[in-house]
Amino acid sequence: MKRARKPQEVRPQDIGLDAKQLVDLDFDKLPPLPPPYEDWRDEPIKPLSEAKLAAADTSLDGFIGLKVASPASEQEKERAAGKFLDGLQKLFSREDNWTFLQPWLLAMESCVRCNTCADACPIFESSGRAEIYRPLFRAEVIRRLAQKNRSGLGRALARFTGANGMEVNWPLLARLAELAYRCTLCRRCAQHCPMGVDNGLVTREIRKLFSQELGWSPAELHDDGTMKQLTVGSSTGINRKALDDILEFAEEDIEDRTGMKIKIPVDREGADILIMHNAGEFLSWPENLEAFAILFELAGLSWTISGDLVGYDSVNYGLFYDDVQYTRVTLKHAEVARKLGVKKVVMGECGHAHKAFMATGDRMWIEQCNIPRESALTLMEDLVCNEKIMVDPRRNDFPVTLHDPCNIARSMGIVMPQRNILKKIAPRFREMEPHGVDNYCCGGGSGFAIMQSNNFPDWRMRISGRKKFAQILNAFQDCIGPETNKYVCAPCSNCKGQIRDLLTYYQAWDRCHILYGGLVELIVNAMVDVKEGFLEWEFH
């Protein structure tokens, strides 16, 4: 058994090394944070219990995201290796992988190892440049495995192509599967790649291989995610009865906050708009659901939400790890919209749902199910900027910055509507740098924000979210003290969850009075027809 390697020295061929842990991260060497966090020291990470260590493989970096169960026998290890190689072949098959065959093939065969992707990756940078997080590292592992195992010629040329050291053994499988959950699929690396190679997609395909062939996927995304959504109705566990209770609570809360009596319409057939919310909002941020209801009612829109199974939860975690689950959820969404006979589906403030419905979903919703879909951001821009509702920007007279969800900006090109709204309703709006399509991920993308078990949140707070937290601090440097209330506008449920966790971990509410929330809450807070004070300056 060998010792852990220095984080900056690991090579792709080391991934299968017989070592208890491949790397031991040095948290003292992470990049510094801006003021007032120059002297910030992370709390030591609580060691995992013996039971947790026994239940999952931690041989990559000591963290558990996917939770690969330790094998019971040698036969199990061999079976896993065989299935992995079968799955690898299937990624190159038209029938099994029509969904991404072309970009996958191109990513496998075109990378010139120039490493331009490295400086684009916030996780690599925030980790103090630990090699295993370099976008090229995991991509190179799977490339070499593919080169070596797809054909006899590939095996013969393995020494020439660098694939000769790659053996499909248990350490390699466990570490590669876990490593696929150290990238948020933000695709910033792909945007910077001069060739156009998408190492984010490569990561997703690795996740897919493990899920679709070996059945390995994080419980939060699969068992408690897509499976629960398809059987119960929502990944949050909300069933129809619970939905009715939540809507009743929301209606009461709207009345308490504003004095307005609003009935949230459910399953109203033939409505113009079917609004699709991430059901996470219902539990964690009901004010978002309520704000949409207030806005739509006061704007006089014809709208409804769905009470059908899956129809009231826009999430589709299949987008993060499994094409089959993605297909099942998106086709169910399409069927719900078709049955209601709505004129269009409007995506609430959820980044990955935007992409799952409108971009990838564009090639899933066919024939009668091809109902038009649009972003709530464009709809709200029309209401605000064309003065279909009246706003008083003085009600939002506090510093506001905007986080661009990667799926909405970089993957869909929706950049200006949210800015046009903020310019109209938030006089002290300022940009983060970089922003728009060049933004940095919140660090909770691709499902990370809901992966809360074991020690994964420790990694997520210190490394994957570090860059975003630094960006938030930098945006507010002129008023960073706690005497000024500040607002991070994040029009995405997963991003909000991650930013909430970041602000909590770094005690940013106490130290700097930084609050977070969506965009629609800011709009309603500024609406002259709504009682003042919709936005509550309480951290939750």
Next chain:
Amino acid sequence: MLVVLVVTYVAAVVFVAAVVARVVKYATTPIHLRWELYPVPHEKGRAAWGGSIFEELEWWKKPRRLDRIGELRQMLAEIALLKGVWHHNRKLWFFSFPFHLGLYLLIGWLLLLLVAGILINTGTALRGTVGDVFSWLVYLSGYGGLGLLILGALGLLLRRVFDGGIRRYSSPAEYINLLFILAVAVVALIAQATTDPGFGRLAGYLASVIGFSRPRPLPTLLAVEVVAGALLVAYIPLTRMAHFVAKYFLYHDVRWADEPNTRGGRIEGQLKQVFAYRLNWSARHIQQGKSWAEVGTNLQGVEEVKK
């Protein structure tokens, strides 16, 4: 000379066949899910900030406004100036740009020599200013291209050796590819400068190649240059160095592919075909052997696992 001639023809055939095979491989893959990445330069009026038609209210009712000139401009900047490398990896650009510019000049040089070969075969002589300009173009592209290629290849090679971040990911193939190019360029430079400084003999040889006639014997060094160059031409499309083919598809079929699917349209027709594919993934939650349409709409697999 026969060996040199055979190698030349074989190399040309291998090059064309390998490039065509690559194009066919990428072009015949089935339609995939949309996976574009912004900015997309053909988004008229929006490319500057990376916007898309999704920024429009009820975008499906609006005409798609495409800026093909903007797309072409972006392509030219990317191909000719390596704009992406300039913006995102400046250190690399200082070697990659001369390397690629050298290659472009040498492609131009080869085309000029082929034109010269045609002129020889047809007995046409370029006289006066036209002839002078032609000769200068051959000189500039030939020696300029070789010089830049040597400079770029050497720089890229040294960078790969001395930059640990790149060295860790470099296979023997990467070094061999660069060394091969470097060696051919150095041999060509020496051969031309010492045996054929005006490129006349090489043009004569190419005239024989395209005219399918017996070439006049070449000096040994020049013959070595021709063989080495031919082998390189045959080798490139068999390796990752053929990324010029892949790059077209990566940009046009993936990164910038934002054509929406409309009811009854071409894309929908293709989607119906792929939904009929049968999948063989074997995890428990997947109904192996059924079609994507069946698996997507029938939740039997999910329910069985949940039991």
